[in-house]
Amino acid sequence: xxxxxxxxxxxxxxxxxxxxxxxxxxxxxxxxxxxxxxxxxxxxxxxxxxxxxxxxxxxxxxxxxxxxxxxxxxxxxxxxxxxxxxxxxxxxxxxxxxxxxxxxxxxxxxxxxxxxxxxxxxxxxxxxxxxxxxxxxxxxxxxxxxxxxxxxxxxxxxxxxxxxxxxxxxxxxxxxxxxxxxxxxxxxxxxxxxxxxxxxxxxxxxxxxxxxxxx
Numbered sequence: 001x002x003x004x005x006x007x008x009x010x011x012x013x014x015x016x017x018x019x020x021x022x023x024x025x026x027x028x029x030x031x032x033x034x035x036x037x038x039x040x041x042x043x044x045x046x047x048x049x050x051x052x053x054x055x056x057x058x059x060x061x062x063x064x065x066x067x068x069x070x071x072x073x074x075x076x077x078x079x080x081x082x083x084x085x086x087x088x089x090x091x092x093x094x095x096x097x098x099x100x101x102x103x104x105x106x107x108x109x110x111x112x113x114x115x116x117x118x119x120x121x122x123x124x125x126x127x128x129x130x131x132x133x134x135x136x137x138x139x140x141x142x143x144x145x146x147x148x149x150x151x152x153x154x155x156x157x158x159x160x161x162x163x164x165x166x167x168x169x170x171x172x173x174x175x176x177x178x179x180x181x182x183x184x185x186x187x188x189x190x191x192x193x194x195x196x197x198x199x200x201x202x203x204x205x206x207x208x209x210x211x212x213x214x215x
Contacts (some may be wrong), residue, residue, distance in 0.1 A: 004154040034162045055101030064091035084206045091203035103151040116150040121193035124185040131167040
C-alpha cells in the first residue's frame with residue numbers, strides 16, 4: 001500500500017470519527033461541533049473560544065491585582081518594591097495573554113502557521129504528513145519533524161473535541177498530493193514578537209538590579 005493511500009485512509013477514518021455523536025443527554029445522543037474557526041480574507045484562524053475567555057478573564061484579574069497592589073503598597077512599601085511588583089504583574093499578564101489569547105493556528109492557501117508561546121512555525125501544507133490527536137494536537141511533517149500546537153494542547157474540559165475539530169480543518173486544507181522524499185519544503189521557525197511584548201521589559205530591567213542588591 002502506498003503512502004498516499006495510507007494518508008487518504010487515515011483522513012477518512014478521522015472524518016468518520018468527527019461525524020460520530022460526541023455527547024448524550026437523557027439517553028439521546030447529539031452531535032457537538034466545536035466552533036473554533038474564524039474566517040478572514042485569505043486566512044482561517046483556528047482557536048479555542050474557551051482560551052479567549054480565559055485570556056480576557058486573566059487580563060481582568062491581573063488588572064485588578066495591579067490596582068490593589070498600587071493602592072495598598074503606596075503607603076506601606078518602598079517605591080522600588082511597588083514598581084517591581086507592578087512590573088511583575090504586567091509581565092505575568094502578558095505571558096498569560098500569549099499562552100491563551102495569542103496562541104492559534106492560521107490556515108493560508110499554501111501554508112499553515114502555528115503561533116505558540118514564543119515561537120511561530122510556518123509549515124507548507126505539502127509538507128504535512130500526519131496529525132496526532134491523542135495527547136493534544138501535534139503536526140508531524142513528512143520529514144519527521146514534530147510541531148506541538150499550544151493552542152490545542154490536551155484539555156479535560158472538551159475531552160479532545162476541539163483537538164479533533166482542528167485536525168479536521170487542517171486535513172480539509174491539505175492538497176491531495178503531498179511532497180515526498182527529499183523534495184519536502186522546510187518548516188520555518190521564527191520568534192513570534194508583538195509590540196505588546198515590550199510589557200515584559202520593565203520586569204526584566206527591575207528584577208536584575210534587585211537580585212544583585214543594587215537597590
